[in-house]
Amino acid sequence: MKRLLFAFSVAAVLWSAACSGNGTVNPPPPVGKYSVASLNGQYAFATNGESFSGGVNATPLARVGSFTADGTGKILTGVEDVNAAGTTSLALPITGGSYTVNADGRGTLTLQLAQTSIDFGITLTSTNDGLMIDETSNANQSSTGSGNFTKQNAGSFQVSGISGPYVFDFPGLDGDQTFPCPCPESFVGRFDASNGTISSGFFDDNDNANFSSGPFTGTIAQDPLQVATLTSFGRGIALIAGQDYVFYIVDATRVRFISTNGGMLSGDAVAQNNTVPTNVSSINSSFVFIVAGSSGSGGITRIGRFTANGATVTNVLEDTNDNGKFIKTDTTTAASLSLDAANPGRGTFTFTDPNFPNAPSTFVFYLNSSTQGIIQEQTANNNGAVDVADGTLAAQTGGPFASSNITGTYAINWSGLSLQNGGGFSVQDEEDLVGQVTVSSLNLTGAADIFQFQSGVPVFDLVTSGSISIAGDGTSSTGSSSRNTMTVKLVKSNTTTVNFVVYFVNPQLAFFMNNQDPNRTVAGILQTQQ
């Protein structure tokens, strides 16, 4: 009884707090287990988005770096490398800063640079990692982008700390600086590293619809201009297939890269373990996949699932948002999967949508384990790639999915394009959201920040609610064409409702993309907080 009264009293407080009376609605005070002490140590971060610094228009922007949080709300030190559409600013010292972490894991992060600062909205997924969006909006620049941060292990901060086989996915822009490029590029592959030497590398590249693949070599080294950054921040330089990069070691299993000589490629290399199947007959899993990139229409996202029993692929389901055009693929023919015996973990899967018989959907993948990998779309039509897109492949486990296991607190992030109105001139521009929701009985409640870049300023603390609808057992593995869906309602001074199709990887992770509203092309993840 006492507990019930307490619950009622809390609810009453939340209600009054949620109604500020000035036309805007604020979320209730956050509840949860996190605090500033939850962010403590050295973290490698990466975001991908765009910036506006006056004088020129918004520019694609990628940043990778390292910051050290002291567990009390202060940033002690750090460094970052920035690539703006091929123009780099390297080894920028982070001289300080501050951060907050609310009980629900949401918070803010400000990194102080020499003459300015950059701001992020964050949501912890654990004390070791979290999701983030760039929320910088000051006199010097506005920048946005989605990304994440993950705790570093200083014990790996040496050239030999990058050792063994890795798979990588570096999307971005190519190095062609002549108009009308830079153009979209997806560069994926695998390599073996040992004491600063990269050997046995193999890549698949889609550079502005031009496919290429082949072996490569490279090097890993200290940055001769910033030698101390290796031992201090895990930062160094690499040469991969002739392209220069800066890297940040997270630990022996993950390294973050950003290109530094023309072009703007960035992403993670993840250690490949010995569970990677060597024979296609040993693959007996369902997989969820998601890719994002550019098509001739604009932004494109695809999300789907399939079941692989050896080379036989069944129950393929895919959803596409081609810059506002929604396409459902419910039935397929000629679906199959194969492995490349010469390159461990590399393979392809393909299927044909009867509606597009002349362009079989084709993907190359690199598994870093038996359950995870990266993929690059290689669908072509009339000898031309239909898009430049890549993403993630993950085994679907833990089903069936229902309200009993899709429950608890989740970090949420999405990124993409939406039509926005800034200065009276409506255009499509980047949209990034990060937040936290509690899922109970498949209903969502929480809060989020959103940065619709055309507006120039992020909007903080939107009241976030919604619901998830699960079709059947939630795996879509039974040949059913029905989908899991999610509705997210965002309320501040006005209300926005976004509808998504959702594919559960497991009860702790889901991929989603919007499946209604042609004015938006976004995709994102729901990830359990631990």
Place this chain on the structure above:
Amino acid sequence: MISTKVIRSGIMALGIVLSVSSLAQSQQTSQPDVQQLRSYSMSREVFLLGTVVKFDSASVTLPMGAHVVLQTASGQVDVHLGNAKVLQAAHFTLNPGDSVRIAGEPLALGDSTYFAARIVQKGTQAVAVRNTKGFLTTPASLMTREQKEALRGVR
């Protein structure tokens, strides 16, 4: 402001592969095979010549982005111009009554098609809104060397 010389010469290099009237007719009476239009091909590129009926930087017509409705000799054609910020960055405006020439081609969007512009030209000013592979250009494509160098100030 980018030089339009390269773009103009690019347009000229295309040659007049189809007359405006035959193109407009193909738009209306003979829909191309959607199956063959999932990737951009310079070999299919044609010209549209017409008068602007309506320009919308954020049209409700798919795909998302800027669209212009042209009155051609054979009727009205809706043309996708991609990212309106590219036009804005090039100080390129379209108003009703403007005479424009557009190089582009039909592209598939699911089970339907739309006309995808690669180059839009008004008078002596031309802007490439797609590259030769059909992908949308971004404002970053329009930056001068000096503007790119200034990006070193981005943090």
